[in-house]
Amino acid sequence: MPTTLNLTALLVFLGFFALVTIIGFMASRWKSGDLTELHEWGLGGRQFGTLITWFLVGGDFYTAYTVIAVPALVYAVGAYGFFALPYTIIVYPFVFLVMPRLWNACKKGNHITAADFVQGIYGGKWFAAAIAVTGILATMPYIALQLIGMQVVIQSLGVSGEIPLIIAFLILAFYTYASGIRAPAMIAFVKDIMIYIVVIAAVCLIPSKLGGYASVFDAADQFFAVKGGVTGTILQPSQFLAYASLALGSALAAFMYPHTMTAILSSSSEKTIKKNAILLPVYSLLLGLIALMGYMAIAAGIKVSNNSEVVPALFAHIFPAWFVGFAAAAIAISALVPAAIMSIGAANLFTRNLWKPLVNPNITSKQEAQNAKLASLMVKFGALVFIIFFPTKFAIDLQLLGGVWILQTLPAIVFSLYTKRLKLPALFIGWLVGISVGTALAFVQGLKPIYTLSIGGSAFPVYIGLIALVVNLVLTLALSAVLPQKAEQLSGNLGTAN
Amino acid sequence: MSNDIQSTEDHPAPRRKTYLNILLLLPFIALLWVPFYNDSKPAFLGFPFFYWYQLLWVPLTSLIILIVYKGNK
Numbered sequence: 233m234p235t236t237l238n239l240t241a242l243l244v245f246l247g248f249f250a251l252v253t254i255i256g257f258m259a260s261r262w263k264s265g266d267l268t269e270l271h272e273w274g275l276g277g278r279q280f281g282t283l284i285t286w287f288l289v290g291g292d293f294y295t296a297y298t299v300i301a302v303p304a305l306v307y308a309v310g311a312y313g314f315f316a317l318p319y320t321i322i323v324y325p326f327v328f329l330v331m332p333r334l335w336n337a338c339k340k341g342n343h344i345t346a347a348d349f350v351q352g353i354y355g356g357k358w359f360a361a362a363i364a365v366t367g368i369l370a371t372m373p374y375i376a377l378q379l380i381g382m383q384v385v386i387q388s389l390g391v392s393g394e395i396p397l398i399i400a401f402l403i404l405a406f407y408t409y410a411s412g413i414r415a416p417a418m419i420a421f422v423k424d425i426m427i428y429i430v431v432i433a434a435v436c437l438i439p440s441k442l443g444g445y446a447s448v449f450d451a452a453d454q455f456f457a458v459k460g461g462v463t464g465t466i467l468q469p470s471q472f473l474a475y476a477s478l479a480l481g482s483a484l485a486a487f488m489y490p491h492t493m494t495a496i497l498s499s500s501s502e503k504t505i506k507k508n509a510i511l512l513p514v515y516s517l518l519l520g521l522i523a524l525m526g527y528m529a530i531a532a533g534i535k536v537s538n539n540s541e542v543v544p545a546l547f548a549h550i551f552p553a554w555f556v557g558f559a560a561a562a563i564a565i566s567a568l569v570p571a572a573i574m575s576i577g578a579a580n581l582f583t584r585n586l587w588k589p590l591v592n593p594n595i596t597s598k599q600e601a602q603n604a605k606l607a608s609l610m611v612k613f614g615a616l617v618f619i620i621f622f623p624t625k626f627a628i629d630l631q632l633l634g635g636v637w638i639l640q641t642l643p644a645i646v647f648s649l650y651t652k653r654l655k656l657p658a659l660f661i662g663w664l665v666g667i668s669v670g671t672a673l674a675f676v677q678g679l680k681p682i683y684t685l686s687i688g689g690s691a692f693p694v695y696i697g698l699i700a701l702v703v704n705l706v707l708t709l710a711l712s713a714v715l716p717q718k719a720e721q722l723s724g725n726l727g728t729a730n
Numbered sequence: 731m732s733n734d735i736q737s738t739e740d741h742p743a744p745r746r747k748t749y750l751n752i753l754l755l756l757p758f759i760a761l762l763w764v765p766f767y768n769d770s771k772p773a774f775l776g777f778p779f780f781y782w783y784q785l786l787w788v789p790l791t792s793l794i795i796l797i798v799y800k801g802n803k
Contacts, residue, residue, distance in 0.1 A: 311768075317784050318761040321791050325754035328795050445776030465770065466780045472764040480762060510795045517788045524781070 237390035238548070244557025245389060245564070248426070249400075252419050252565050256407030259414040270601040273412030274344055274580045275498045282507045284417055288573075289495045289508060290515045291420030293320075293486070296381035296567035297374075299427070299522055303546075304539040306526030310456050310463040312471055314523050315478045320516040323483040328509035331487060332502035333649045345577075346493050347585035350644050354656040357589035362663060363641050364585035367490040368611075370634030371578045374489070375615040376627040378567035378574075380540075383619070385560040388544030394620055400564070401616045408572045408612075409605050413498055416572040423569050426562035428518065434528075434559075435521040438550050442531045448524070451531035465527070470693070474682045477695035485639040485697060490577030491570060540624075571612065579608035629679040636674060636697040640666035643701075643708045658711030666704030670696055750801040757791040 263279050265272035280288060298316070305313030334349065341352040346367065351360035379397060386396045407415045439445050449465055456464040467475055486492060499505050529546045536545050547559050583604040588595050595603065618627065644659045673683045673696045683699060685692040760766075761784065770778035777785070 311780060314781070314784070318787075321784070321787050322757050322761055324791055324795060325757055328798070329751065329754060439776075446773070447776075449770075449776065449778055449781075465778060467764065467768050469765070469768075472768065476762045476764050480758075506795075506799050510792050510799060513788045513792045517785065520781075520785045520788065 238388075238553055238556060240553035241557030241560060242389045242391065244554050245386075245561045248422075248558065248561035249564065252422055252561075252568070253403050253407065255418050255422065256403070256415040257410060259407070259418040260411035262414050262418060267410075267412055268598050268601050270580070270583065270597060270604055271342075271344055273601050274576055274604060275494065276413045276417060278339065278498060279500055280417060280498050280504070281500050282504050282511075285495070285499050285504050285508050286511050287420040287424050288413075288417045288498070289492070289512060291416065291424050291566070291569040292491055292495045292573045293512075293570075294427075294515050294519060294566070295378055295570040296385075296563050297377045298519060299431075299563050299566060300381045300384055300540050300543055301377075302519065302523045303526035303529065304542050306523050307529050307542045308526075308539050310452065310465055311467045312463060312475060313526065314520075315475050315482070316523060317516060317520040318476075319479040319482040319486075320519055321513060322479065323486050324509045324513055326483060327487055327496075327512075328506055330646055330649065331496050331509075332505045334645070335497060335499060335502055335505055337649065338497055344497070345490070345580050345584050346488070346641065346645050347581055350648065351585070351589075353648050354644075354659070356656060357585075359644070359656055359660050359663075360585050361590060362660065363644060364581040366637050366641050366663075366667070367493075367581045368578045370638040371490050371574045372611065372615055372618070373627045373630035373634050374491075375571050375574045375578075375612065376618045377631055378571040379615060379619050380624055380627060382564045382567040384540050385544050385563045388541065388548060389557070389560055397619065398616065400568070401612060404568050404572060405609050405612050408575060408608055412605075413494065413573060413576050416569045416576075417498075419565065419572075420569050423562065423565040426558065427566055430559045430562045431518050431522055433551075433555070434525060434547070438525070438528045438532070438546070441550060442528065448527050448531040452527040455530045470691075474693040474695065477693075477698045478681065481639060481695040481698040481701070482635065484642055484701070485635050488638045488641050488645060489574075490581055491574040494577040494580065495573060571615075575608040575611045575615075576604075578611045579604040579606075582607040582611075632679055632681055633671060633674055635681075636670035636700055637667055639697040639701050640670065640704050643705055647705075647708075653712055653717075654708060655712045655715045655717070658708045658715055661711060662704040662708030665707055666700040669703050670700030673699060748802060750798045753794050753798055756794055757787055760787055760790075 260267060263276065265277040267273050271277060302313065302316045337343070338349055341349065343349045343352055345364070347360040347363040350363050351357065379401070382400060383397050439448050442448055452465050462468070487496065496505060525543060525546060529542045532546060532549055534542060534545045534549060536542055544560070547556050551559065583600055587603055588600065640663050643654070643662055647654055677683055677696070681695055681697070682693045683696045685694055685699070767780055767783045769780060772779055774782045
């Protein structure tokens with residue numbers, strides 16, 4: 233979409249971007265710790281209290297991709313795209329119950345990653361490595377998508393080409409290297425406040441300019457009716473199961489990702505996590521309203537060649553230039569915060585669970601931190617190269633697969649918190665089969681997330697990740713029941729809370 | 731799964747009530763039983779039922795988790 237340069241917007245954008253860059257570098261001195269130690273660089277020394285965690289997890293979980301992609305989906309397919317809201321609601325009871333236990337186990341065992349935790353219980357190094365590889369592979373397309381989100385907003389300001397992206401990446405790379413997770417934690421304050429301002433302004437102002445919410449929904453209704461009525465502002469009965477299974481599967485996967493896991497493990501206590509389970513849903517309210525911007529775009533008559541451009545186009549249409557710049561900055565920074573944490577989470581996994589056990593078991597803790605810092609750079613660089621040389625569709629397809637894959641780590645991570653009776657070979661096989669089934673089904677469907685099961689002559693369209701997880705779990709539990717208990721698992725402090 | 735917590739230096743181990751945890755199932759039931767809320771009526775402030783019902787479950791879920799948190803202490 234060639235756009236003329238919006239100078240005012242661009243200047244405002246650059247101003248906020250510069251502010252955030254400065255913060256990123258200053259963050260290294262905040263809540264000071266020895267950043268040559270991995271738990272300081274990678275987990276902030278586990279010092280983040282309730283408020284910081286709220287900003288950090290909020291900024292991490294609700295990303296630029298969220299702001300761009302969710303309305304784009306709602307714009308394209310209506311109510312079906314709204315599954316992001318129930319998904320980001322039901323995730324919280326799960327976080328409340330499960331994450332404090334995991335935090336506690338990781339604190340006791342001095343684990344930095346989920347793979348560390350799994351290894352702490354089951355021993356060995358190959359399964360932990362498998363968990364690590366899953367996490368890294370699931371994270372990389374997600375980082376790429378954040379960069380794409382950033383590219384979309386920069387382009388909407390009239391600046392095209394790869395240079396802005398490369399510059400943004402370099403800045404991100406430097407302050408993450410220098411400050412570790414403290415950088416996105418501090419920047420998250422600014423970013424979350426900006427996003428709240430933008431979204432509240434959008435959901436109050438835009439409908440009022442369009443004749444109120446009732447008109448917005450009516451316009452959307454008509455739009456979908458004209459398109460043939462396959463989708464609409466409410467679901468077709470054939471979509472019910474797909475909607476629910478997407479919500480459930482996404483919710484279960486959400487905190488298995490290394491970036492959300494890392495943000496949670498950086499908390500200062502179990503209580504911090506529980507309080508955040510109560511407070512974080514506020515962001516979901518925001519997300520629900522963000523989703524409705526898809527309908528607002530329809531009502532405003534916005535037409536775009538690429539659905540991802542819907543939100544920037546809507547803002548450009550309605551807001552004054554300076555606010556467009558502010559909104560663009562908010563969204564771009566919303567890409568940087570999760571991208572930073574994602575690269576840190578992936579780097580932690582690489583260093584702790586791939587490099588150390590498989591390449592250099594005698595690595596010192598200082599070398600570990602150094603290794604992770606480099607890994608984090610490589611991960612970001614890889615994502616950047618990916619965006620520049622591959623079509624966006626690739627990133628989206630890989631992200632879908634990544635979601636299916638990461639969900640397969642749930643039995644090992646979550647079930648191990650509640651039972652000592654799972655066996656390593658069973659978990660490994662369950663994981664492997666889950667990944668295989670999930671990947672196979674996804675390819676069969678042309679990389680769409682839903683597979684229609686035929687049971688007794690009826691069709692059941694279910695999210696592929698969930699199908700794979702069920703297969704995974706059944707195998708894991710069945711095999712655990714029949715395999716002999718290993719002696720090592722029965723004795724010793726495994727660091728889990730019971 | 732036992733309801734006891736191990737004693738540590740920071741946390742003495744009282745018997746924790748966990749029966750309230752069942753309340754945490756409510757958001758799941760409310761939001762995953764899609765046929766129940768897939769309707770445009772009754773509308774509220776211009777929002778079809780499908781939308782305001784799901785949005786309402788945001789503060790409701792916070793409240794439920796808060797109740798369980800306080801109750802479990």
